[in-house]
Amino acid sequence: xxxxxxxxxxxxGLRDAASLRLPGSGHAWLDAARRENLEAxxxxxxxxxRAEAWKYTALRALxxxxxxxxxxxAVTRAVDPTALALPGVDGPRLVFVNGVFRADLSRLNTLxxxxxxxxxxxxxxxxxxxxxxxxxxxYREASDAFARLNAALAGDxxxxxxxxxxxxxxxxxxxxxxxxxxxxxAWHVRNVIELGAGSELDLVEHHVSSAGHKHLGTLxxxxxxxxxxxxxxxxxxxxxxxxxLVRHSSLHLGAKSHAAMHVLELGGAxxxxxxxxxxxxxxxxxxxxxxxxxxxxxxxxxxxSIRHQALNTAxxxxxRGVADERGRGVFRGAIVVAEGADGSDANLSNKNLLLSxxxxxxxxxxxxxxxxxxxxxxxxxxxQLDERALFYLRSRGLPHAEAxxxxxxxxxxxxxASLPNETLRExxxxxxxxxxP
Amino acid sequence: MLKIENLHARVEGKDILKGLTLTVNPGExxxxxxxxxxxxxxxxxxxxxxxxxxxxxxxxxxxxxxLLALEPEERAAxxxxxxxxxxxxxxxxxxxxxxxxxxxxxxxxxxxPELDSMQFLKLVREKLKIMQISDELLHRAVNEGFSGxxxxxxxxxxxxVLEPKLAILDETDSGLDIDALKQVAQxxxxxxxxxxxxxxxxxxxxxxxxxxPDFVHVLADGRIVESGDKTLAxxxxxxxxxxxxxxxxxxxxxxxx
Numbered sequence: 001x002x003x004x005x006x007x008x009x010x011x012x013g014l015r016d017a018a019s020l021r022l023p024g025s026g027h028a029w030l031d032a033a034r035r036e037n038l039e040a041x042x043x044x045x046x047x048x049x050r051a052e053a054w055k056y057t058a059l060r061a062l063x064x065x066x067x068x069x070x071x072x073x074a075v076t077r078a079v080d081p082t083a084l085a086l087p088g089v090d091g092p093r094l095v096f097v098n099g100v101f102r103a104d105l106s107r108l109n110t111l112x113x114x115x116x117x118x119x120x121x122x123x124x125x126x127x128x129x130x131x132x133x134x135x136x137x138x139y140r141e142a143s144d145a146f147a148r149l150n151a152a153l154a155g156d157x158x159x160x161x162x163x164x165x166x167x168x169x170x171x172x173x174x175x176x177x178x179x180x181x182x183x184x185x186a187w188h189v190r191n192v193i194e195l196g197a198g199s200e201l202d203l204v205e206h207h208v209s210s211a212g213h214k215h216l217g218t219l220x221x222x223x224x225x226x227x228x229x230x231x232x233x234x235x236x237x238x239x240x241x242x243x244x245l246v247r248h249s250s251l252h253l254g255a256k257s258h259a260a261m262h263v264l265e266l267g268g269a270x271x272x273x274x275x276x277x278x279x280x281x282x283x284x285x286x287x288x289x290x291x292x293x294x295x296x297x298x299x300x301x302x303x304x305s306i307r308h309q310a311l312n313t314a315x316x317x318x319x320r321g322v323a324d325e326r327g328r329g330v331f332r333g334a335i336v337v338a339e340g341a342d343g344s345d346a347n348l349s350n351k352n353l354l355l356s357x358x359x360x361x362x363x364x365x366x367x368x369x370x371x372x373x374x375x376x377x378x379x380x381x382x383x384q385l386d387e388r389a390l391f392y393l394r395s396r397g398l399p400h401a402e403a404x405x406x407x408x409x410x411x412x413x414x415x416x417a418s419l420p421n422e423t424l425r426e427x428x429x430x431x432x433x434x435x436x437p
Numbered sequence: 438m439l440k441i442e443n444l445h446a447r448v449e450g451k452d453i454l455k456g457l458t459l460t461v462n463p464g465e466x467x468x469x470x471x472x473x474x475x476x477x478x479x480x481x482x483x484x485x486x487x488x489x490x491x492x493x494x495x496x497x498x499x500x501x502x503x504l505l506a507l508e509p510e511e512r513a514a515x516x517x518x519x520x521x522x523x524x525x526x527x528x529x530x531x532x533x534x535x536x537x538x539x540x541x542x543x544x545x546x547x548x549x550p551e552l553d554s555m556q557f558l559k560l561v562r563e564k565l566k567i568m569q570i571s572d573e574l575l576h577r578a579v580n581e582g583f584s585g586x587x588x589x590x591x592x593x594x595x596x597x598v599l600e601p602k603l604a605i606l607d608e609t610d611s612g613l614d615i616d617a618l619k620q621v622a623q624x625x626x627x628x629x630x631x632x633x634x635x636x637x638x639x640x641x642x643x644x645x646x647x648x649x650p651d652f653v654h655v656l657a658d659g660r661i662v663e664s665g666d667k668t669l670a671x672x673x674x675x676x677x678x679x680x681x682x683x684x685x686x687x688x689x690x691x692x693x694x
Contacts, residue, residue: 387488392525392579393535395485396595397513397543406538410529410578 011042013066013186020069022155024124033136038152044142053143056330056362057272057301062244067186067216069153074100074187077179079210081105084175086236088423089204091170092117094158097177099187099217101156105175114166114199120157120190131159134192134222146246146272150220154190157219160203164196164226171202171234171421178209178217178240191221195229197254202232204424207267209240214269216244223249225257227281232260234424238431239267241296247273255281255310262419263290263302264428266435271300279306279313279341286315289415294327294359295437301330304348308336308371312343320412321352323359324437333378334366341371348378353385353411355404405436438463438500438634439603445494445659446476446483453479455659456495461603464631468645468670469638471656472678477638478522480656481607484636485519486512500602513539514546516602520592520609527579532591533561535579536598543599564597567627569620586617593624604628605636610644622647642674657681 017038024030046059071077074097084095084105094117095105101119111117123131139147158174176189195201207217217239225231239245245268253259265271277286292300306315321329333348352361365378385407393403409432419425439461446454453476461467471477483490484497486509497504500515507515527535541551552560561575570590580588589609596604606625610618625635625648637644645653645667653670655663662681663669673680 386525386527388525389527391487391509392521392527393539394509395487395513395519395521396535396539396599397510397546398539399510399542399546400508402538402542403510406530406535407527410527413529 008045008063009066010063011045013069014038014042017069017153020153022153023121024128024155027128029132029136030124030128033138034152036138037148040138041145041148041152044145044148047143047145051143053303057270057299062216062270065184067184068181069185070155070187071098071100071181071185073181074098075102077181079105079177079179083208083210084177084206086173086204086206086424087427088421089171089173091168091172093173093175094119095175095177096156096189097179098181098185098215099156099189112168112170114163115168115172116159116161117172118159120159120192121155123159124155131192135190144248146218147220147248150188150190150218150248153186154188154220157190158193160191160193162195162199162201162229165198166196167200168202171204173204173206175206175208176217176219178213178215178243180211180213181215184214184216186216186218189217189219191219193221193223195225195231195257197226198228199226200230202421203234205233205235207237207239207245209243209267211240212242213240214242215240217246219245219247221247221249222252223259224252225254225259227254227256229254229257231258232420233262234419234421235261235263236428236431237263237265237267237271239271241267241298242269244268244270245272249273249275251275251277251286253277253279253281253284253286256283257281258285260287260418261289262416262428263288264432265290265292265300265302266431268300269298271298272303273301274303275305277306277315279308279315280310282311282313284310284313287317287418288315289318289418291320291322291412291415291432292329292331293432293435294321294323294329295325295435297326299328299330302332304331304333306335306346307338308341308344308346309338310341313341314345315347317348318415319350320415321350321361321363322355322408322412323352323361324355326356326358328359329361331361331363331380332366333364335368335376335378337369337371337374337376339370342373344371344374344376346374346376350380351411352380352382353408354382355385355408405433408436409433440498441495442497443495444483444492444497446479446490446492448479448490452493453659454483457656457660459654459661461634461636463602463634465652466629466635466637466648466650468650468653469636469656470640470642470653470670470673472681473640475656476659477640477656478607481519481605481638484605485509485517510542511546513599514543518596518599518601518604520589520596520604520606522608522611524580524588524592526581526583528581530579532577532579533575536561536595539595540599560598564594567597568594568624570594585612586614586620589613589617589621590624593621597624597628602632603634603636605638607638608640609637610639610641618644619647642670645670655681
């Protein structure tokens with residue numbers, strides 16, 4: 001018998017979770033999957049820092065907090081629609097407020113042909129059967145605790161399909177808004193995204209808050225690219241500064257498919273992103289590029305795990321971290337080139353900039369190769385701003401803060417240069433600048 | 438314009454400037470010459486406000502203000518410009534963008550309206566004529582991959598755009614071949630005006646063949662030991678710095694007395 005863990009407020013807050021009525025409740029398989037995942041989560045609790053994947057991210061303080069189960073008032077909460085707008089992003093839009101779909105804020109009329117875009121809550125009430133495989137998954141690793149919790153409690157999210165061969169011209173905007181409620185609450189969102197063979201999609205994922213709050217949000221997403229599909233995925237995370245956001249994404253890439261991600265992580269007190277990618281088909285290609293910028297006491301942890309499983313697959317990962325004040329960044333980039341994935345090409349670079357003596361960034365690139373004729377390179381650095389460059393700029397009249405911001409954005413520039421949406425690229429750059437203290 | 442009195446400065450606990458006194462008036466070109474280790478570059482760095490230089494005694498008044506109390510960017514806005522001996526490469530920062538940001542930051546500090554991109558472009562085109570610098574360099578990152586000559590010309594080009602009242606050229610001639618030296622000198626001469634003064638710090642006399650100074654000062658062991666007109670530079674060229682070293686003890690003992 002293992003000793004039973006001491007009761008923690010976080011777990012205690014889940015007492016009524018089993019009897020919660022969620023969209024889709026009543027379908028036996030869904031009820032069973034939710035129940036089993038809830039039991040597994042309650043049994044294991046939040047992972048502690050002994051788990052390798054959580055070594056640098058302590059959840060003790062989170063465990064001491066109690067969150068309400070969702071937000072019953074989410075459908076009527078006032079949200080300023082202008083706060084959701086993103087320059088250069090004017091296609092279909094799906095908006096969630098505190099984890100609940102909001103038709104009034106979304107833009108779903110006149111969807112381009114070949115695009116199916118629905119809130120999960122609707123699909124679950126109508127016909128959840130096609131999602132049975134995705135939603136009845138069991139997360140076996142205790143370090144996947146949040147995915148378990150999400151599987152137990154998610155009642156809404158994005159269901160997006162692109163038909164084979166369809167090219168969706170306008171970017172699809174997925175917007176997750178946090179807004180204050182009567183107390184701290186936890187919301188859970190589940191996304192299922194599939195690009196048919198040879199299709200193309202431009203996706204913008206956007207985390208934002210309408211005002212300060214201390215909610216916990218979890219988001220689990222599956223993204224599947226069938227053979228030859230192309231995905232541009234831009235992600236702007238600018239959630240409330242006191243909030244907690246945990247995201248877990250799985251990406252499956254078929255033969256000759258290509259996914260390109262551009263990630264900008266700015267907001268949140270505690271933010272964790274696990275990205276697990278599998279390059280399953282020959283000549284699949286994945287590019288991930290990201291920047292995380294921390295200030296105050298922010299903690300942002302990115303865990304990248306890429307598996308090359310087929311011939312001549314390629315991955316390129318370029319990440320930059322900037323930490324000021326007492327910010328703490330964590331980056332782990334693990335690449336596995338599996339047996340048989342001959343001719344693969346894997347590159348990973350993570351450079352970090354500390355702007356204060358109290359800031360910290362822990363970076364860990366890992367590379368495991370079990371195949372032949374592989375080209376692989378990885379590198380990570382942590383450094384400070386070049387004092388000579390700083391003085392040079394100041395000697396020409398730029399005030400200290402401006403010179404610092406100029407050098408910091410220059411440090412991050414390479415990451416977003418390849419973002420094709422120029423207007424959005426400029427917005428990313430502005431958002432980054434605005435986040436520097 | 439610039440009044441340096443009895444300036445003492447140290448770097449890493451070591452006294453470098455030991456009582457330097459110098460006055461520069463508008464329109465004048467002063468050359469500061471001296472052997473290695475005399476404190477020439479320290480003078481430029483102290484005047485421009487680089488960190489790590491501790492002023493232990495003396496004063497510097499620039500345009501009626503206490504220069505040493507100002508931040509480097511405030512000194513720039515007040516009209517001080519340092520052409521670096523080793524211009525810094527700044528990857529990722531576009532040369533033109535940087536220069537416009539610098540000019541506008543200075544104008545803002547002075548309470549002048551900022552230039553929009555069209556006005557700035559017009560100014561740049563005018564100044565390009567002065568410095569033979571190719572358009573292509575303007576579109577690259579600041580000094581990144583520039584040759585030694587290109588870096589120095591870029592410094593003078595920046596000076597042309599920023600239009601300082603006092604320009605300090607820190608060994609701008611070092612590492613230049615004769616053609617590059619002539620181009621740099623041509624740029625400096627084009628910028629000479631009755632309101633603008635120059636302080637040229639140099640080890641060699643050859644820059645002074647192309648930019649004729651009004652005054653030449655010899656710096657040795659942290660002090661000016663000899664001042665004169667341009668013929669002093671020729672004397673130095675003929676006799677070498679040993680000639681100064683021979684004269685130095687007299688001054689030093691005088692200072693100690």
